[in-house]
Amino acid sequence: MSVIDAMRERLAALAPVSIEIADDSEKHAGHAGARSGGGHFRLAIVSSRFAGCRTMERHRLVYDALGPLMKHEIHALSITARTPDE
Numbered sequence: 091m092s093v094i095d096a097m098r099e100r101l102a103a104l105a106p107v108s109i110e111i112a113d114d115s116e117k118h119a120g121h122a123g124a125r126s127g128g129g130h131f132r133l134a135i136v137s138s139r140f141a142g143c144r145t146m147e148r149h150r151l152v153y154d155a156l157g158p159l160m161k162h163e164i165h166a167l168s169i170t171a172r173t174p175d176e
Contacts, residue, residue, distance in 0.1 A: 104137045106136060135170070149171065
């Protein structure tokens with residue numbers, strides 16, 4: 091299973107209405123994180139679970155959902171997290 095597939099599977103816990111994941115790892119070749127195997131990703135996710143949450147709380151929900159992927163497979167993650175009304 092690819093890292094993006096694993097991310098999608100784990101983020102399903104947030105019941106996303108929309109999810110886009112881009113792998114930017116090749117833009118960071120030679121970076122310390124890239125050398126250790128962790129990738130650089132961009133995530134845009136829309137979920138009603140973010141309603142009433144501040145940005146930091148939304149990011150924490152994403153990090154918690156991704157769990158162990160944040161330790162090895164993901165070195166850097168840029169997150170845009172919105173509610174369906176935003």
